[in-house]
Every structure is written in C-alpha cells, then in structure tokens.
Amino acid sequence: MAIKKVVLNFPPRLIQEPVTYHLVRDYDLQVNIMRALVRPREKGRMVLELTGSQANMDKAFEYLDQAGVQVDALVQELRYNPELCVHCTACTAFCPTGALSVDAETRKIVFDASQCILCESCIPACAYQAIECQF
C-alpha cells in the first residue's frame, strides 16, 4: 500500500470533470480530500491524500498527467522559515496534526511538512510571518 499527499491543480476547462470519481472508480484509490478550492473559469486546487497499490497509484498519475491536471508535492505549499521564527511556540497549539511541534529539549519549533494538511490555522497565530501558505 502506498500513501501519497498531493496537490492537484485544475485548469479551468477541467473544473467540470469528475477527476476524483475516476481516481476512486478506475484506479481503486482511497481519496481523502483535505482541502479544495474551486474558482469557476479561473482555477481549481485540491489537496488529497491518496491510498492504494503502487501500480494503481502510478496509473492514476499517468491519467492525471494525460488529462492535464498538474500534480505538485504537498511540501511546497506551506513554507516554514526558520530564519524568521523566534520559537515562541504559539503556532503549536493551533496545529491539528502535530506538523508544527516543540522539541522538548531545545524548545525549538520542528516542522514536519509530511504531517501538514494546509489548514492554515497556524498563520494568524504567528506574529513574525514565519509561516507562509502558497495554496
């Protein structure tokens, strides 16, 4: 079983297309929609966690590619800038998944991008603009 978090970017012409339906039905993937943004005639974006066999996952990505859906890795979406961070830890109480946590020894912030679901709860909590979201 493979698990992968990705961001799908839909060009305007694909917004009417039932892409997630195809991922479930044709490639037997479990699709967990973590976030979605649809602006008709402009763009559509979706953060998905996909679970399924590696072979199906590969085929699904091939389908997405052919359909014209751009697939990005999730890590690029939320940027944590350690240069700007003062390690106050205010953000950690807002992070629902533990992507932002405090190292008990150093009392410094640790950001694990693979746990981030792009909920953006941390952004207003940071007084130093150390977290940016590109979604």
Next chain:
Amino acid sequence: MTRTIEEINAKIKAGKVVVATAEEVVGLVREKGVKAATEAVDVVTTGTFGPMCSSGVYFNIRQSTPKIKCGGGKVSINGVPAYAGWAAADLLLGCTAVSDEDPRNAVYPGLFSYGGAHVIQDLVQGKVVKIVASTYGTDCYPRKEYTVELGLQDFASAVMFNPRNCYQLYNVAVNLAKRTIYTYMGVLKPGLGNANFATAGELSPLLKDPTLRTIGIGTRIFIGGTEGYVIWPGTQHVAEPQRFDNGLPQSPSATLAVIGDLKRMNPQYLRAASIVGYGASLAIGIGIPIPVLDEQVMAHAAIPDAEITFPIVDYGEAYPLGRPGGLGRVSMAELLSGHIEVDGKRVSTGCLTSRAKAREVAAELKSRIQTGSFTLSRPVAPLPGAELAQGC
C-alpha cells in the same frame, strides 16, 4: 555564606567568577542543595524574549538648515506617527504605533504588518527610514517642512526607553466565549480551544528574584544585545502582592522601566511582532544578572518550572469586562508539556515567550560576565515594596 557585589566584580576582573544560568542552578540545587550551590556560584543569569508592548525609542535628529522645531508639529517615520511634543529635534516612537492609513481592525482581524516596532527593527537591521516633519515656523526655527532619510547611526541619539517590561508572572489566557478572539495573548479559540502563556518560567528575570532583593533602580541589565539599566519601577508595578511561601507572587505584580542604547543593539535580540487582530509589538531579549549574595538569593533563583504557577484567566469575558473569573492555577512544567487541564478539558498550550531565545540571552549574558565585558552594578535604590539584600 554571604558575598557582596564588590567581591563579585573583583572576581569578574580577575577572571575567576563562576556564573550559571537560572536553568543550570535549578539542577545544581536539586543535586547539591542550596548551601553548596551558593558557595559554588557567584552570579545567576536570567533571560526572557517576548513581545513587550510598553516599549519604544526616543530619538534626536541633527538639525536641518534652516532649522526646524518639530515640537508642536507632526512627525512620521516610515509613515508611522511619532510623538513630537518635546523640543525642536526630540521624537518618541512607541512600538505599537501604526500609520494613519493602516486599516487597523476595520478589516477584522487586522494584520498590523507595519508599526513602530517594525521601524525600530528596520533601523537595528541597518535599513534607512524616512522622516517627514511638518510644523509651524518661528523666528528661531523658520523651517516648516522637512523630509530626510536616516540610518540608525545618523541619529544624534536613539535610546530605547520602555516604561513597562519584564512583567513578573503573567496570566495564562483562555477563551470561554463562543467565538475566536484576537488578543495580546494571541489568538484564542472559543470554548477553551487553546491556552496561551507568556513567560520564560525558570529563566524569567523577575521570577528568579521574586522579592527583588538584588534587582533595583540602577541595576545593569542585558537588553537587545547591549547593556542597559533598570531606571524605575515599571508602570503598573504592584509593590505588595500576595505571595506564596516560596516568595513568588500569586498574580501579575512587579514590572521594570528599562533603558538602553538602540545604536548598540543587535537584531538577534529584537524582533517586531504583528499580533493579528491586536496590533504591533516588539519582542525584546532582556537578561538580568542575579548576584548570589546569600543562600536566600540562591534558593529563589533555583525555583524550578514545576513550582512556578500562573493564574488561568478567561479573556473571552472576565478579562475585558474586568470581572474576577479565576479558572485555577497551572505550573510552568504543565504548560511546557503542551497540554493542561481546565474545567476537566484537555487544552493545548502555546507560548508567546521564546524559551529558546531566553536561553540564548541567559547564555550570552553568562559569557559576557565570564569574559569580563559585563560587570554587575549596585542598585542605588530598591523598587517599591522591596528590601535590598545585604551586600547590594
């Protein structure tokens, strides 16, 4: 055993002083006891780093030709209004000031992305700021308009002067209301969604000398990367708070007014904060050395996180309306664990004070004392409600 500040300074000069941070003496006292720790350590260094809104800088600008009298006129620095109600060329910029054009909370919650704190940060980071003055002319100061771009070293003086810093003990903020609120204690989610605290705990300067036996008016401190002084009790200083047996106050009490030369500060210890929905503020690194004059000083300096407790206060209703509404107390050790229990509910905690940066401050101050570049000063007078230890 007892010591005097003179004896400690003689040891600093001789390169024989023993300095430990407040975190280090917690372990030392636990292991060897107060008596042995008192004998072993001459100075304990403390540190904190967090937003302190009652902070600002007064400037003196070199006169233009022809001369201008800013006093009574209007002055802005990078668009942020400065106070000009002094003489011809003295200005004051508070860290929470924002430009007249800033939407503030009209677009709620406001972002406060640029305020007085950001001007101060820009200067310390080596950037140039634009000063615009408009005023009335006089026979001795005929000029009415003046615009100039200055870097920090171009000012005749730039002095950080903070009427209230280093609050001794602060509330743990929660929100019992039904909507998210935006406070100086950060964003608080409804229905006990989170708990925010603002303290360096066992590193915090005034928690390590809770009865102010060694910290008084005239105490030399580390501020923003340079030397400064305690110059007065801070505003809202509570002289005689209710205390626990270990000397710690039960509610927010002592505060300090402090001063330091902005021209010598280091951006590592000074950061502008934009507190969403609340305003701009300035996070400052402050460290205070505590001379180990007797065993009582050491016993206080070694109070651990587990024995420092804070009141939990509802900022949804009780605090803004000035109502009593205590929700119990919680220790620093519990707060640091990431969760506390309030009203039977498990609540995530977040801090506004950086323990990591507080450590950097205490370690830097320790190193400066060890190398002889920072000596201790005797307080010239105690703070209200305090009695200085023998040896001060």
